[in-house]
Amino acid sequence: MPEIYHFKGGIHPPEHKATTAGLPLQTAPLQESYMVPLIQHIGAEPSVVVKKKDRVCKGQLLAEAGGFVSSPIHAPTSGTVKNIGECRSPSGKTTAAIEITSDGEDEFDSGLTPIDNWQEHDAKELIDRISSAGIVGMGGAAFPTHVKLSPPPSKTIDTLIINGAECEPCLTADHRLMLEEREKIIAGARLLGHILGVDPEKGIYLAIEDNKPDAMEQMEEVIASREINLAQVPTNYPQGAEKQLIYALTGRQVPSGGLPMDVGCVVQNVATARAVAEAVTEGMPLLERPLTITGTPMMRAGNWRHRIGTTLETVIRLAGGIKQQPAKLIIGGPMMGIAVSSLDIPIVKGTSGIVLQSREEVSQFTSGPCISCGRCVDNCPMRIMPGSLSKYIENERFDLAEQWNVMDCIECGCCAYVCPTSRPLVQHFKRAKTEITARRKAAAAKKEETGDSDNK
Amino acid sequence: MNGVNVQLPDTSQLIVSSSPHLHDRQNARKIMLTIILTLLPACVVGVYLFGWQAAKVLILTSLACVVLERLFCKWRGSRATTEDGSALLTGLLLGMVLPAASPWWICLLGALLAMGLGKHLYGGLGYNIFNPALVGRAALLIAFPQYMTTWAEPMPGKLFPDAVTTATPLDQISQGATAQATNYWDFFLGNMPGCIGETSALALLAGGAVLVYFRYIRWQMPVSYIGTVALITGIAYLAAPETNATPLFHVLTGGLILGAVYMATDPVTSPMSIKGVWIGGAVCGIITAAIRLGGNYPEGVNFSILFMNALVPLIDRYTPNKPFGHADKPRTEKGQK
Numbered sequence: 186m187p188e189i190y191h192f193k194g195g196i197h198p199p200e201h202k203a204t205t206a207g208l209p210l211q212t213a214p215l216q217e218s219y220m221v222p223l224i225q226h227i228g229a230e231p232s233v234v235v236k237k238k239d240r241v242c243k244g245q246l247l248a249e250a251g252g253f254v255s256s257p258i259h260a261p262t263s264g265t266v267k268n269i270g271e272c273r274s275p276s277g278k279t280t281a282a283i284e285i286t287s288d289g290e291d292e293f294d295s296g297l298t299p300i301d302n303w304q305e306h307d308a309k310e311l312i313d314r315i316s317s318a319g320i321v322g323m324g325g326a327a328f329p330t331h332v333k334l335s336p337p338p339s340k341t342i343d344t345l346i347i348n349g350a351e352c353e354p355c356l357t358a359d360h361r362l363m364l365e366e367r368e369k370i371i372a373g374a375r376l377l378g379h380i381l382g383v384d385p386e387k388g389i390y391l392a393i394e395d396n397k398p399d400a401m402e403q404m405e406e407v408i409a410s411r412e413i414n415l416a417q418v419p420t421n422y423p424q425g426a427e428k429q430l431i432y433a434l435t436g437r438q439v440p441s442g443g444l445p446m447d448v449g450c451v452v453q454n455v456a457t458a459r460a461v462a463e464a465v466t467e468g469m470p471l472l473e474r475p476l477t478i479t480g481t482p483m484m485r486a487g488n489w490r491h492r493i494g495t496t497l498e499t500v501i502r503l504a505g506g507i508k509q510q511p512a513k514l515i516i517g518g519p520m521m522g523i524a525v526s527s528l529d530i531p532i533v534k535g536t537s538g539i540v541l542q543s544r545e546e547v548s549q550f551t552s553g554p555c556i557s558c559g560r561c562v563d564n565c566p567m568r569i570m571p572g573s574l575s576k577y578i579e580n581e582r583f584d585l586a587e588q589w590n591v592m593d594c595i596e597c598g599c600c601a602y603v604c605p606t607s608r609p610l611v612q613h614f615k616r617a618k619t620e621i622t623a624r625r626k627a628a629a630a631k632k633e634e635t636g637d638s639d640n641k
Numbered sequence: 642m643n644g645v646n647v648q649l650p651d652t653s654q655l656i657v658s659s660s661p662h663l664h665d666r667q668n669a670r671k672i673m674l675t676i677i678l679t680l681l682p683a684c685v686v687g688v689y690l691f692g693w694q695a696a697k698v699l700i701l702t703s704l705a706c707v708v709l710e711r712l713f714c715k716w717r718g719s720r721a722t723t724e725d726g727s728a729l730l731t732g733l734l735l736g737m738v739l740p741a742a743s744p745w746w747i748c749l750l751g752a753l754l755a756m757g758l759g760k761h762l763y764g765g766l767g768y769n770i771f772n773p774a775l776v777g778r779a780a781l782l783i784a785f786p787q788y789m790t791t792w793a794e795p796m797p798g799k800l801f802p803d804a805v806t807t808a809t810p811l812d813q814i815s816q817g818a819t820a821q822a823t824n825y826w827d828f829f830l831g832n833m834p835g836c837i838g839e840t841s842a843l844a845l846l847a848g849g850a851v852l853v854y855f856r857y858i859r860w861q862m863p864v865s866y867i868g869t870v871a872l873i874t875g876i877a878y879l880a881a882p883e884t885n886a887t888p889l890f891h892v893l894t895g896g897l898i899l900g901a902v903y904m905a906t907d908p909v910t911s912p913m914s915i916k917g918v919w920i921g922g923a924v925c926g927i928i929t930a931a932i933r934l935g936g937n938y939p940e941g942v943n944f945s946i947l948f949m950n951a952l953v954p955l956i957d958r959y960t961p962n963k964p965f966g967h968a969d970k971p972r973t974e975k976g977q978k
Contacts, residue, residue, distance in 0.1 A: 192965070193962075193965075196665070198663050198665070199663075277657070354663065428965065428966065432965075438965055438966045439966050440966050440967075440968070441964065441965075441966040441967050443966070482650070484647075484648075498649060501649060501650065502647050502649065505647065506647035506648045506649055507648050507649065507650055508648070510650060510651055510654055511650050511655065512654070512655070512656050513655060513656050513658075513662055514650060514652075514655050515662055519660075519661065519662040519663045520660060520661045520662070520663060521660050521661065522660060522662065523660065524655070524656065524657045524658055524659075524660075524662060525655070525657065526652050526653075526655040526656075526657050527652055528649060528650065528652055540662075541650070542662060547656060547662070548662065548663060548664030548666070550664070550668070553669060553722075553725070553766070553767070554765070554766055554767030554768065555767050556669060556766065556767045556908045556909050557767070557908050557909050557910075557911070557913055558672075558908035559859070559908065559912075559913045559914065559915075559918075560667075560856075562913050562914050562962060563915070565962070566965065567964060567965045567966075568962040568963060568964045568965045569961075569962070569964050570913060570914070570957075570961050570962070572913060573913065573957065589961070590964045590967070593964055593965065593966065593967075596660070597661075598660050598661030598663075601660075601661050601664070602661050602663055602664055602665055603665050603667065604664075605667050605668050605669045605671075605672055606668070606669050606767070607664065607668065609658075609659055611659055611660055611661060612658075612659035615659065
């Protein structure tokens with residue numbers, strides 16, 4: 186067991202995991218149609234390679250990556266392309282999507298040949314496979330995995346962390362995955378380690394929060410040969426956040442504005458590791474994902490495998506519907522998820538859960554002035570000053586907010602969770618980050634313009 | 642499956658708001674009311690020692706502050722913040738730092754100064770620079786020293802005590818008396834002349850322990866403040882034991898414990914980071930000790946906390962936490978990407 190470094194700050198919200206932690210992942214039955222959004226990742230929009238009324242097989246390419254930082258999408262089942270149009274996105278706007286009508290055959294042909302002896306293949310080939318299988322980070326951020334696996338030659342990667350922390354309250358899908366598909370997760374971990382050239386015994390870690398001792402035990406059994414290292418990390422939200430997890434296992438701090446690769450680390454979620462293993466050894470693109478459907482208003486909370494493109498309505502219907510009207514419908518976990526007001530939003534590659542909250546559970550208050558109590562300061566895992574920042578942003582002093590490191594905010598929500606006057610701190614920081622990014626872009630564009638005119 | 646009778650959410654009733662969607666259910670009202678509750682034992686001691694007039698002062702200042710809060714909020718056209726309990730807390734604290742024999746108009750004037758000059762002039766809760774109760778008391782002390790330094794002899798258990806005036810232990814020290822016959826046990830329990838709520842170290846420390854347990858105040862503030870006073874008065878005592886009182890005497894007498902536990906820890910007017918709290922406490926301690934040992938006033942808690950309050954913006958500026966992932970400087974230089 187490696188030495189664990191404790192990051193400063195963090196909170197202990199009620200976990201609400203007991204409801205679903207013991208329930209095995211159920212595979213959803215085949216649906217009549219799927220709505221597959223084009224952009225399910227961070228990066229460029231993929232370009233569609235099918236036409237309306239085309240017949241497609243399960244796993245067939247629907248749209249190819251629109252650049253290096255992009256990811257292709259594939260048909261979740263066999264059938265016909267009903268429409269290439271739009272669907273609702275979690276933000277409430279619409280986004281480009283392809284609708285597939287199922288033919289009920291579920292005939293698989295991804296065109297990707299299984300690679301059995303991956304140890305004998307070089308990294309480039311395997312990265313290409315991961316890229317063409319449309320694998321993105323399944324922990325929530327949905328950053329294309331092949332990009333994370335392709336650090337520039339100047340960066341040496343010595344540590345690969347497989348993230349099984351699952352620190353978000355309510356969510357248990359990763360937990361179930363570790364219990365039920367440990368072999369695939371470990372195979373994926375070793376495969377990723379092979380690609381990155383990381384020494385498995387020294388540099389591959391599987392990190393699990395100590396609130397999941399059964400997952401720890403299960404993993405210990407199969408890791409007995411010490412192929413990779415198990416690391417039990419303390420339950421402290423946001424332990425599973427990339428920067429906090431890297432710190433916990435290595436004591437290294439990802440520099441402000443930097444990436445994990447700057448400190449020689451790559452972090453991949455357990456579901457991603459599993460998807461990587463399937464992509465390589467089975468030629469299976471990313472077509473489905475595990476997710477938790479939970480909350481007191483749900484008739485039957487549980488863990489499911491849903492295909493990408495299944496709408497929230499179907500997801501809730503399959504879980505028996507609701508027993509009381511929810512006040513909030515959240516995509517993701519309750520700390521960082523997005524509250525939505527529509528049921529026609531599809532499950533995407535980054536959807537880790539659906540959480541419904543009843544009226545009594547919804548923490549909606551009128552916000553008050555900052556009383557400078559410092560609770561946010563004490564609990565911020567990025568060690569910035571949320572209280573003061575929120576005051577700057579209220580006064581639209583984005584320059585001060587930038588100076589005082591608002592860009593370091595990871596939007597984990599610890600500050601707002603403990604704020605006694607219920608200030609919408611995360612909302613302020615999201616606003617400031619958007620504003621500052623736009624200003625930086627504008628400034629860079631202006632600089633380029635003036636630079637050009639100087640040259641003339 | 643039972644696809645027909647499945648009930649789905651009515652999307653028109655769904656609330657949309659920014660994450661996080663959980664809250665620890667702590668709120669300013671809960672915090673303020675808990676602080677008020679933990680103050681009550683010290684108030685009971687005050688009333689037990691000084692009789693009905695102490696109760697009268699406490700009730701007058703508390704009621705006046707709540708009424709004034711409502712009036713000021715209405716006048717400023719802002720949402721009434723009386724329900725958060727902060728005005729009641731200010732009123733109670735103000736009463737606790739007044740002498741028991743204070744006339745009614747001193748109480749009302751103090752409340753007016755505290756709420757008006759101390760709080761609403763700056764924009765109400767969260768925006769005031771100085772601790773409102775201490776602003777009220779400091780103004781009274783300067784304007785009406787005769788009322789603010791007339792101390793009733795404690796007569797435990799007497800509801801209508803005889804009007805016998807006396808001097809506080811700190812007065813006696815300041816007037817040159819040496820503290821030979823000090824009974825620390827009496828000081829600890831609170832059996833000494835002084836402001837209504839400041840006498841019982843036991844009651845105040847017990848209340849403070851509750852607040853630390855709930856994390857409503859930071860223990861670093863009282864430890865830093867009281868520690869600094871003890872350190873400096875300790876050095877002074879070692880240097881000249883015949884003229885200076887012991888550090889324990891300084892810790893137990895006057896308003897130090899009330900100030901360190903309940904006033905210097907006021908969230909609005911104290912530093913944000915733990916590092917800042919240590920410094921703020923030390924500033925209070927240095928000034929309190931300086932006034933007590935060398936100043937004209939026998940007691941320095943009131944002014945030292947106000948002085949610290951004035952320094953808070955500066956302290957906050959130089960004591961932020963070191964952000965994660967920043968090798969050295971806590972603050973990004975302007976224009977740096």
